[in-house]
Amino acid sequence: MSNPLPIMPLADGLKLVIMMLGARTIHLVMEMTSSFATCPVCGKASNKIRSFYKLTLRDLAWRGTPVIIRLTARRFACVDRDCQQRIFCERIPELVPAHGRRTARFTETLSALGRASSAEAATRLARNLGLSTSADTVLRANRATPEPKMPTHRVC
Numbered sequence: 001m002s003n004p005l006p007i008m009p010l011a012d013g014l015k016l017v018i019m020m021l022g023a024r025t026i027h028l029v030m031e032m033t034s035s036f037a038t039c040p041v042c043g044k045a046s047n048k049i050r051s052f053y054k055l056t057l058r059d060l061a062w063r064g065t066p067v068i069i070r071l072t073a074r075r076f077a078c079v080d081r082d083c084q085q086r087i088f089c090e091r092i093p094e095l096v097p098a099h100g101r102r103t104a105r106f107t108e109t110l111s112a113l114g115r116a117s118s119a120e121a122a123t124r125l126a127r128n129l130g131l132s133t134s135a136d137t138v139l140r141a142n143r144a145t146p147e148p149k150m151p152t153h154r155v156c
Helices: 104-116 119-128 135-144
Strands: 014-021 025-031 049-062 065-077 087-089
Touching: 049 104, 104 119, 104 135, 119 135
Parallel strands: 025 065
Antiparallel strands: 014 025, 049 065, 065 087
């Protein structure tokens, strides 16, 4: 099946349920569709769904309009009786890091803006682009994002 939302690449196992256009915000309602998830501790796949939970994520703006993702994810029971992790949440690292409230590409954009200018200037530019943020958030994004690899030059 092709991606119905070409402005945002969907991760495997992620489905767009509905897109709602508000006066000042675009809301994307998404859910996970994979039949199993992998335990982060023991690495075994489980299909035992225990419960559901909702995440609210900020994503990159589209044409200056903020985008909010409402994601329904699941908690699974680990199938390995010896595993110390009894219940775990499914993860979508391509979309959002564990415990994240912003998509990975939102954070990467904030980090790039922060590397290119001061945190205050990056905040003003981000707001002009439709990204709600603060200077402290830009600084945290810079610290959390590894430095880009620069080529080393040899002197002969």
